[in-house]
């Protein structure tokens with residue numbers, strides 16, 4: 379039954395008959411005339427921003443910014459390797475990607491920061507208003523500013539939303555927060571009642587239900603569970619009075635850690651150790667991820683141990699069916715590449731095939747992400763201008779910069795990229811009827827992480843700094859500014875998570891100026907801070923050959939990925955994040971370009987020698 383359900387979901391995902399919606403219409407609303415043009419300095423916006431924020435004079439010997447993971451005080455959160463071997467392949471935990479700072483981008487290190495921490499006590503307490511009063515209730519903000527509304531997008535399909543979650547899971551995961559199943563700590567119980575821990579456990583920050591909540595208040599619901607993220611302070615990695623730095627537990631690199639795992643141990647558990655393949659279970663003639671050995675914990679709503687509950691490189695794989703489908707597609711793509719490589723290189727051993735397939739797979743996905751997916755959200759011209767993409771490039775793009783820190787910014791993971799939660803289809807059928815409020819959770823998480831205010835972040839982005847509520851009218855509608863004013867005591871209190879989501883979209887992008895600044899900065903760092911980025915040819919030990927790179931550019935696409943790995947797909951629209959239309963017509967899968975894996979035929983038998 380579940381497989382049929384998944385497979386039906388797959389059909390609807392792939393046929394893209396129903397246009398699924400964005401919160402924002404795809405009609406671009408121009409920024410009002412008094413709004414400045416978005417100023418994104420070339421070569422990575424935030425590098426100037428960060429320099430401005432921290433007064434970093436140059437990069438030759440920069441002091442580590444907070445949250446960089448390179449601060450000696452935080453190094454015990456995230457284990458630096460003792461030495462870095464010269465390696466053709468990325469490590470599973472991302473270590474040694476940056477030779478100078480091998481711990482950059484590794485699991486269990488703090489998120490990066492554009493703006494200083496904002497905690498009530500300067501150390502870890504949930505922030506309060508400048509007036510000393512409580513900040514507005516997150517559930518109330520959610521109800522007032524982000525009410526339920528079905529907006530059907532005329533252009534983009536469900537896959538455009540769902541792939542965003544794949545990119546998210548590749549790049550970050552808050553430490554200590556369950557995300558897919560119930561948190562182990564109960565601050566608010568299943569009946570919406572405050573639990574004893576709520577009062578005295580500092581890790582609890584349950585979201586209270588306001589009396590104005592027409593859905594939950596009449597039922598007598600008091601709260602929604604919320605467990606605070608594990609920080610450097612919790613792990614004893616920061617000085618007693620230094621701000622707590624929330625930790626992320628997966629590699630920051632765009633390295634398909636959600637497929638391969640974020641540690642050697644996690645990676646080993648999902649390999650087949652034969653033919654370079656990842657482990658699978660075969661059912662109905664198709665391959666599926668192996669079962670998670672700990673079903674009762676991982677998939678708590680499973681009624682029997684035989685129910686599918688998958689084990690992959692990322693613990694969130696079972697969170698929702700569409701996500702699971704894309705994880706299955708990625709698993710199959712690895713094995714498809716591995717099988718082809720094994721055919722053209724019969725002498726390659728398991729390890730070589732595994733690593734080469736992993737490397738090609740990551741390159742394909744980086745290409746899809748940068749050239750197909752991100753332009754939809756960040757705007758094509760914006761990406762070109764800021765050197766996130768080089769359309770039409772022939773040969774290598776050697777823009778790797780060892781001074782660029784690839785760590786995921788907290789402003790990105792906890793505010794800007796979560797903005798796309800608004801794209802989630804409203805009536806996803808779930809296994810249970812539990813109803814949370816993701817928007818309220820996002821707001822509370824922003825407080826939990828002590829994110830800088832909306833105003834401070836605009837300043838860090840070199841955008842006009844709003845000193846009054848009225849000043850916010852440059853990017854936010856009058857109606858919403860009015861609501862902000864009734865909710866917040868002072869303009870300084872207005873939160874990034876909230877106001878960033880209210881900004882009018884920058885033309886050709888799907889975010890307003892402040893979030894676009896953060897997203898642009900993040901994806902610049904993710905690219906230029908990755909020594910193994912697929913377009914980089916500076917190190918011949920690591921680089922693809924020019925013809926292999928050309929084939930990856932020509933043959934990698936979302937459409938081809940689905941054609942090659944989904945079930946029974948014969949026809950596909952070439953631009954698979956868009957609905958089928960007269961200029962995006964279905965074509966036979968064989969007509970879509972593909973990566974020519976025969977280019978990896980190793981006539982020199984180079985790898986066998988090792």
Ligand code: HEM
Nearest residue numbers: 539542543546550551552557791795796798799802819823
């Ligand atoms: C398919 C439906 C999705 C569901 C049910 C979902 C649910 C969640 C949940 C429960 C969290 C953790 C909340 C917390 O406790 O702080 C989360 C985090 C997050 N989500 Fe989603 N999400 C979905 C799709 C997306 C999409 C499409 C994007 C972006 C395009 C996205 C971006 C993020 C980000 C950046 C985080 C923070 C990751 C971290 O650092 O831990 N999510 N999501």
